[in-house]
Every structure is written in C-alpha cells, then in structure tokens.
Amino acid sequence: MNPTDLSDHSSPVARCFALVPCAGSGSRAGTVAPKQYEQIAGQSMVMHTLAALKSVGRLEKIVLVLSPDDAHVWPDDAVAHIQRIHCGGATRAESVFNGLTQLLAEGAKNSEGVQSSDWILVHDAARCLITDLEINRLIDACLDDEVGGLLALPLPDTLKASVNGRVSETLPRQDKWLAQTPQMFRAGQLHAALNAKAAENFEGITDEASAMEMAGFAPKLVVGSPHNFKVTYPPDFALAEDLLRSRK
Ligand code: CTP
Ligand code: MG
Numbered sequence: 651m652n653p654t655d656l657s658d659h660s661s662p663v664a665r666c667f668a669l670v671p672c673a674g675s676g677s678r679a680g681t682v683a684p685k686q687y688e689q690i691a692g693q694s695m696v697m698h699t700l701a702a703l704k705s706v707g708r709l710e711k712i713v714l715v716l717s718p719d720d721a722h723v724w725p726d727d728a729v730a731h732i733q734r735i736h737c738g739g740a741t742r743a744e745s746v747f748n749g750l751t752q753l754l755a756e757g758a759k760n761s762e763g764v765q766s767s768d769w770i771l772v773h774d775a776a777r778c779l780i781t782d783l784e785i786n787r788l789i790d791a792c793l794d795d796e797v798g799g800l801l802a803l804p805l806p807d808t809l810k811a812s813v814n815g816r817v818s819e820t821l822p823r824q825d826k827w828l829a830q831t832p833q834m835f836r837a838g839q840l841h842a843a844l845n846a847k848a849a850e851n852f853e854g855i856t857d858e859a860s861a862m863e864m865a866g867f868a869p870k871l872v873v874g875s876p877h878n879f880k881v882t883y884p885p886d887f888a889l890a891e892d893l894l895r896s897r898k
Contacts, residue, residue, distance in 0.1 A: 665710045665768045666789060668703050668832070669753070671745040672696055672775035673717040673738020680884050686775040687722055690887060691894035697728060698778035698894060704731075705782040708789065709771070715749035743852035743861070746772055747844040754841055766838025769798065772858050773832040779877045779893055785832060791872045792834045799870030800833035800859050801878065830874045833858040839867070 676685030686696040696714075703712050712731070716722075717738040724734075737748040750770065757763030764770065771788070773780065784801055792798045805826040811819040835843075840858055843865035847855050855861045859869040881890050 664793075664836070665765075666708055666771060666793075666834075667753070667764050667768055667837070668709050668712045668771045668773060669746065669749050670696075670699065670703070670712065670714050670773055670775050671738070671742050671749070672714050673720070673745045674742065674776070676776070678882050679887075683722075684717075684720075685881060688887060690778065690881075691891050691898075695778045695881060695890070696775045697725075699773065699775050699780065700728070700732060702778075702780045702782060702785065703773065706785045706789075708786075710768075713749060713753060714775070715745045741852050741855075742774075743844060743847070743855040746858065747841070747848060747852070750837060750841045750844065754837060757837075764837050766836065766841075768837050769793070769834055770837045770840055771832040771834045772840075774880055776881045777831055777878055778881060779875075779879065779890060780832070781875070781878075784875055784878060788832055788834055788872050792870060795870050797862065797867045797869055798833075798835035798839075799872050800857070801830040801874030802827040802871045803830065803874050803876060806876075827871055829857050829859060830878050830880075831857070833869070835862055835869070839865070843867070 672686050674684060679685035681688050687694045690698065700712065703709060711733060713733045713735060715738050716734055716736050718736045720736060735749060735752055737752055738745040739748050753764040754766065757765050788801050805823045805828060809821040809823045809826060810817045811821055835858055840862065843861040846865060847861060862869050877893055881887060
C-alpha cells in the first residue's frame with residue numbers, strides 16, 4: 651500500500667462508525683468473568699463505555715466485537731441499537747481486524763454499511779470513563795485530516811528505563827505520549843494496515859495507530875484526559891467507580 655495514495659475515498663460523505671473490541675479475558679484484572687462485565691457504579695463496565703458512545707450523536711452505528719464463546723446476557727433495551735458480532739480473536743489486534751473484515755464485507759453488499767472511506771473509531775470496552783466531549787474532540791480534530799489520529803496524553807512523569815529492577819537510564823519525555831482510545835482511521839486503510847501484519851500474528855501491534863505507523867502513516871495526536879484510563883489492574887476498578895459516581 652502506498653501511504654501517499656489517499657484517493658480511494660469514493661463515498662462523497664465519510665461517516666463515522668464505532669468499533670468496540672470487547673473480546674478480552676481481562677487476565678491482569680483478576681476477575682472471575684471478563685473484566686468488561688464487572689459491575690462498576692451500578693452497571694457493567696462495558697455499559698458505561700457504550701453509554702458514552704451512544705451520547706455522541708454523529709456515530710452511524712456502534713459495533714461490539716465479542717468472543718465467539720461469549721455467553722453474556724445483555725439487558726434488551728441497552729443494546730437494542732448496537733450490533734454485536736462474535737468474531738473476537740486471540741489478540742486485541744486480531745479482534746479489531748476480524749470485526750473490520752466483517753463490517754467491510756457487509757458494507758460491500760449494503761451501502762448503509764461501512765465503506766472503505768468511512769471513519770472507524772476503535773474504542774476499548776475497558777476504557778469506561780471516556781466522555782462524549784473527548785470523542786467529539788477527536789472527531790473534530792480528525793474529520794478533515796488525511797490520516798486520522800488518536801486520543802493521547804503527553805507523558806506527565808519522568809521516564810525511566812530499567813535493567814533488573816534498577817534504573818539504567820532516564821529517557822527524554824518531551825516527545826512521549828501515552829496512547830489512549832478512541833483511535834480514528836479510514837476503515838479501508840486501517841484494514842489494509844492490519845492485514846499487512848496478520849501473517850505475523852499482529853506482532854507489535856498494540857493499537858490501531860501502531861499498525862498505521864508500520865504502513866507509513868503518521869497519526870495525529872489529540873490530547874485526551876487522564877480520566878480515560880484503561881481499567882487493567884485490580885485497583886483500577888475502585889478508581890473507576892469513584893469517578894463514575896462523582897459524575898452522577
Ligand atoms: N480485547 C479484545 N480481544 C482480545 C483482547 C482484548 O477484544 N483478544 C479487548 C478487551 O476486551 C479490551 C480491549 O481490547 O476492551 C483492551 O484490552 P486489554 O485492556 O488488554 O484487555 P484484556 O486483553 O481483556 O486484558 P489482559 O490483557 O489483562 O488480559
Ligand atoms: Mg490484553
């Protein structure tokens with residue numbers, strides 16, 4: 651793929667779709683069920699994530715990528731307008747790739763579905779503190795951009811490298827950012843960028859931007875919020891709970 655060839659934007663108006671990878675097991679969280687189904691502030695983590703996405707008026711559709719054997723029972727009304735597809739893979743990148751493959755195949759048969767030129771906002775189910783404000787900030791910043799981009803935070807702390815648990819080096823932090831989601835790219839370009847790494851089991855692809863970077867693109871960095879952290883370790887649940895309750 652030639653990164654400078656941006657001519658494949660055939661549809662006149664690019665629309666925005668959200669794709670939510672929700673097929674992980676949450677091994678670092680230490681929960682019995684996958685962490686996205688843990689109750690936080692009165693509902694499961696993923697329901698908070700979906701509520702934030704639903705409050706953004708300009709998303710055509712929200713699609714959840716679930717594990718093939720996911721038997722979670724969803725509240726009927728809560729997911730009425732959300733497409734659930736059971737094609738999650740062994741890694742986050744594979745889940746996103748499989749989901750995009752299915753959506754683009756559906757779009758090839760139905761013009762209301764995702765077209766190659768449409769924007770896809772990929773957002774972790776486990777980032778349940780995202781707000782409509784940040785999602786809209788990302789969309790505003792990227793809608794007219796040639797590549798797309800991601801929410802991220804300039805690194806606030808001093809950055810250390812380590813060897814055997816001791817500091818080996820202090821690294822410059824001026825140009826360092828912490829990547830968050832959503833990450834917003836053209837569906838066709840993101841699919842091609844992920845496809846290029848599929849044969850290597852998506853080695854080194856920990857977010858959408860890293861796939862785009864390997865394909866030669868330079869994603870735009872859009873300042874996110876420290877509240878938009880990914881619930882990963884056991885103490886993160888209490889922090890997420892406090893923050894969500896404080897918003898009510
Ligand atoms: N995810 C996914 N498919 C996978 C792995 C992860 O869809 N095979 C999703 C998770 O459900 C989560 C998001 O990607 O919403 C971010 O991943 P992460 O926080 O790493 O979640 P897990 O992989 O579930 O957790 P862990 O790495 O601790 O096992
Ligand atoms: Mg993981």
